[in-house]
Amino acid sequence: MSAALTLAACGTFDGGTASSSDGDEQTLTVSLQFTPRANYALETDDALVLTQVGCLETLLTYDDEAGALRPALATEWRQTAPTVWEFTLRDGVTFQDGTDLTADAVARSLRHVLDADTPPRAFTPESVSAVEAVDDATLSITTPEPSALLPYRLASGNTGILARAAYGDQGIDPIGHCTGPFTPVSQVAGQSISLERNEDYWGEPAEIAHVEARFIAEGATRATQVQTGESQIALGVPVTSLADLRDDDDVEVTEEFTPRTTGLYFNLARAPFDDLAARRAVQAALDLDAMASGVYAGGAQPAVGPFAPGELWAPEDAVAPTRDPAAAERLLAEAGYEPGELSLTLLAYTERPEFADLAAVVQADLEAIGIDVEVRSSNYSAIEPSLLEGDFDFALLSRNHLTDIADPLGYLTSDYSCAGSYNISQHCDQDIDELLSSANTMDAPEDRATVYGDVARHLQDEAITAFIVHEQTYAAHRTSVSGFVDDPLARYAVTADVTLGRS
CATH class of the missing domain: 3.90.76.10 (Dipeptide-binding Protein; Domain 1)
Incomplete structure (x- = not known):
């Protein structure tokens, strides 16, 4: 997930639901993964909700x-x-x-x-x-x-x-103030947003007349709704639901490579992870192959660093660490910890349904080398304050490295530079900051890729983050839907190209 969803806040416009379809006036219902939590403030991830529903x-x-x-x-x-x-x-x-x-x-x-x-x-x-x-x-x-x-x-x-009138004292009001193919008309705060076709859209007008976007945090529920026909599109389908969805002749499942990597983010500002040996001990204890094949049902691959093999920015010689419990125990002893001495808390969030199983595997792998792990799992907004305040041991995070800007510089700067806005790891290395600053001036993508590869190698070698898997994204839609594309950058879902046939 792209970072810094801010704490929950009330909606900015009145509740309601989309109008019913009359004749050829079609209504599309889509189940979204994340709930707007900041009055649609564009500086937060709420902006992605507005782009996904065809407004912003x-x-x-x-x-x-x-x-x-x-x-x-x-x-x-x-x-x-x-x-x-x-x-x-x-x-x-x-x-x-x-x-x-x-x-x-x-x-x-x-x-x-x-x-x-x-x-x-x-x-x-x-x-x-x-x-x-x-x-x-x-x-x-x-x-x-x-x-x-x-x-x-x-x-x-x-x-x-957004138009000037969108900016009020109580937050952002998107009604009538976007430019997209759909305009919001009402919402039920924290549950759904209803939109209608923008008849004066500058591009090709949408065929669909009404859109009902529902905010469904539970992945299995999103999958069920598309099977029952309660929704026609479901984003972020969990791998545990794929078999049932693929067996349904009325549902099509799409899978896309996404520039997204899940990892264990260490808090380098306090023990034990202020010690390189302790971080490397955890890195060596993890069975990445088992996680990719088991938790993700083969829908992910063991991570070789922040970037997947084949991406322009991944070092050519990058390989995934192999599990080595004996080496992990030696490294833990080098850091000064006896088996059973360390008790840590792992943070995870429920918007990623696979994290429950992933956290359990991490817990078992670390228990095998003598580290006791308590898993604390809740929605992201509940754990975010601890992350931003540095009040945590380590956390499971899924990070898309092209969401902030369509170049890894945004992600690397926010997560790993000394003054990074999402540097929850508390990582600071002036040499890395200088590398990132130099990349900002480079016109050629190949030149920037060399810099990013050097940074990626540093993050892996120094175990700044224990990268776990490179992910794929899954979505599902009714076969009556045409023109839907599962955007690997999570920007778009309902576009003017989406149409709804008669099933």
């Missing part, structure tokens, strides 16, 4: 298959000076409240997230100095230092654009 749009979008940026609300972008980029806005776009998309409106929207108490990792004062309207159709963004990656930041859901 960004200046650019990232084509993960082509590995390239594509136009969205902006049609052109160019670097006019070493620290200045200009973006030309798409002509004729209006917000759903009828106001025009202008450079001034875009600048106000982007400055809102830039000025947030906790700006999103993709768009911070450390990466952006100023956002200004040049004229109605041209936006200028200045960076503190030359940055080849500034356009990638404008493809992040956190930099989605």
Whole structure:
């Protein structure tokens, strides 16, 4: 999961449900994995909910298959000076409240997230100095230092654009203030959001008239709803439900490689994991093959570091650690701990249904070398304060390294730089910070890949995180649905291309 879902908050608009279908007026119901918790504040992961349901749009979008940026609300972008980029806005776009998309409106929207108490990792004062309207159709963004990656930041859901009226004292109100193919009309706070087709959409209008998006944290429930027809699309289907779904002739299961790696994040700021030997002991104790084949039913592969083999950024010689309990025991003794002396708490969250089984395997593997582990599992919002405050031993986290920006720099900076906004590991190495700073100025992806490979090797060799598996993502939809694509970057679910036939 992309990081820092903030604590739960009330919704910003009235409850209700989507209208019923009349004649050809079709309603699509989709079961989403995560619940908005921050009044749709765009600096949080709530922004992804708004992009998934077809409301919020960004200046650019990232084509993960082509590995390239594509136009969205902006049609052109160019670097006019070493620290200045200009973006030309798409002509004729209006917000759903009828106001025009202008450079001034875009600048106000982007400055809102830039000025947030906790700006999103993709768009911070450390990466952006100023956002200004040049004229109605041209936006200028200045960076503190030359940055080849500034356009990638404008493809992040956190930099989605809302109309000026969306920003109120009580939070974000998305009703009538997006530009996407669907506009929100009501919500039941913490349960669902209802949308209708945007008849004035700048692109091809959607065929579907109504969308009901439900927030279902329990993976098995999402799977059941798509089987019963309560929903037509379910995201984040757990591997334990795949067999039943695949046996259902009315359901299609999709699987996609995702740039997502699950790992044990150590708290390096306190014992025992302030000691390299203790971290390596845990790394050597874990049976990654058993986890990938058992917990993930073969739908994952043992991790060779933060990046999977075959990704541009993975070192060519990277291999997954093999389980070696004898070496783990020696390393634990080197760190000064006798068997049975260490008692630790492992944090996990329920939005990832596989974490219950994964935590149990970690617990058993560490018990075998004399470490007692208590597992504390709850929804993410309940454990996040402990993570951000550094009040934990270690935690299971699933991190997508292209969600913040469509380049690993965002993830590596937030998680592993000295001042990283999600550096829960408390990792700080000035050499690594200098490497990441150098990558920001590199135009060629191959040059940046060399830097990221060096950082990945450091993280693995120093056991900064015990990387466990590289994941696939699974989704399910009724066979009556066409045009649905399970986005490996978790940005989109309901798009104008999705249609619903008669089953």
